[in-house]
Amino acid sequence: MLKKLFSPAIIRPALVTIPVAVAIGSMVALFLWLLNWAIHFRFQHNWLLYLLPAAGIVIHLLYKWYGGSSEKGNNLIIDEIHQPGAGVPKRMAPLILATTVITHLFGGSAGREGTAVQIGGSLANLFAGWFKLNDHDKQMLLTAGIAAGFGAVFGTPLTGFIFALEVLTVGRFKYEAWLPCLIAGFVGDYTVSAWGVMHTPYHIGNIPGGYAFYGHAFNANVLLLLKTIPAAALFGLTSYAFAKSAHVVKDTFNKLIKISWLIPICGGLIIIALTFLIGKPDYLSLGVSPEYPGAITIVSAFQQGGADLFSWLWKLVYTVITLGTGFKGGEVTPLFYIGATLGNTLAGLLNAPVSLFAGLGFIAVFAGATKTPLACTVMGIELFGINFVLFYALACFVAYLCSGKVGIYSAQRRK
Structure with a gap:
């Protein structure tokens, strides 16, 4: 061997x-x-x-x-x-x-x-x-x-x-x-x-329900684990909605607009119009650094009141329009934003810790969209610490199971 x-x-x-x-x-x-x-x-x-x-x-x-x-x-x-x-x-x-x-x-x-x-x-x-x-x-x-x-x-x-x-x-x-x-x-x-380039730190606060195992602290709050399941199912459905929407937007623009260079013009105009409609620029660009004090970002989603009720939906719309009309970049950081802000919203509805559910949404929506639940579980450990590893695994695998067969990478094969 x-x-x-x-x-x-x-x-x-x-x-x-x-x-x-x-x-x-x-x-x-x-x-x-x-x-x-x-x-x-x-x-x-x-x-x-x-x-x-x-x-x-x-x-x-x-x-x-x-x-x-x-x-x-x-x-x-x-x-x-x-x-x-x-x-x-x-x-x-x-x-x-x-x-x-x-x-x-x-x-x-x-x-x-x-x-x-x-x-x-x-x-x-x-x-x-x-x-x-x-x-x-x-x-x-x-x-x-x-x-x-x-x-x-x-x-x-x-x-x-x-x-x-x-x-x-x-x-x-x-x-x-x-x-x-x-x-x-x-x-x-x-x-x-x-090269001296730093990454954004994220933090999940302390939550009662921990126990020690070979010198390592783990959290196994049963009630929170039960609340994680419906939240993870919604994370998975959001992954499906994102992947499906991205394909639909791209196909729709290609069918409706025959002059290809007009497609990014339309996409750019829609993004500008949406920003005027919403009245703030929070859903533009990467969504990590705040443009102004109080802006909604991935980091702010880990705090109470750090996201609006439909922040996740607006970011989904902005991203599928941007990428579907020919602009370039990845999908993963917007998926982090969508997941963290959705987790923030669900934490309020389920009476759950905001930072924990923001973190779970962060990795679980990504897991469902890319069909990589194990990698996303490990990402939770690397970014947030090992204390909540049971929650990471549960959220990522449930989201993966609930996300359907559509993913953001069409070249992925199935066993």
Whole structure:
């Protein structure tokens, strides 16, 4: 068994993974720095939102002229791992980095995981060519690229490791890539830290009902565990609504508007109109840093009164319109926002601790949308601590079961 786990077929791509993960971590660090700059620059220049339709045209033309197969995004990388074909274009990494920063600079509601994963896949494919790897080793390196990108962008190396193994095929792990992915997740994360880029901290408060097990504190409040089940079911249904809406919005715009460059213009105008309708900019961009004191963010959702009743729904609408009309970025950070604000709302309805249910929504909506409940359980441990691991697992797996077969990655296979 050990001989199989540490065979040359695994060790060889694992060694190549180290310089690849350093390169990915460095580029993700640059991306995070640029993204932070873009978001805060828009905070200081609110008029940039009015240029969102024009920014959409720029993004559309960049992909039309230079994108090629890069337009498929994360799904292209997953397809290449399942069945090697033409490869992942070298231009994917700089193109997705630039267009994601443009999206956020002008207020589009998107995330950053898609960008990091595409950076990881593009650089991994580039290194695979330089090292003249065969198809099998290239598949493993691409999988490790996902782990490095994901672990680096969120500061969750173990989650990146498991996510890369779990996301490819629903209900099945790609075990043979375990060592390259483990190395990639940690090296990518350490590289970002070495560049001095910091991640947002989240905290779940102390809640009665704990017990000690081999020196570790765990919470097993039975009443809270029972309340977690209906909340997790709603998290799963929200995951389904997000994934389904994203596909429907994209298909609807493509059918109704035959001139392709008009689609991002319409999307940008809708985002501007919604912001006027709501009267505040809280659902624009990433949703992590507050634009003004009292703004609704992922962080504020962990506090009493830190979200409105339908904050989660507004963020869902903003994001599916942004991404469905051609703007670039990931879905995961908006899913964190949707889940945390929905958890905040449900905590009030169920008389449950706000910070706990915000944290559960944070990881559970993500689990349902990506079909990665184990990775999301581990993410809960890495971000919030191990005390509530029973709640993380229950919420993520119930949400996964209630989220249906539709996910945000169409290239995922089923066992």
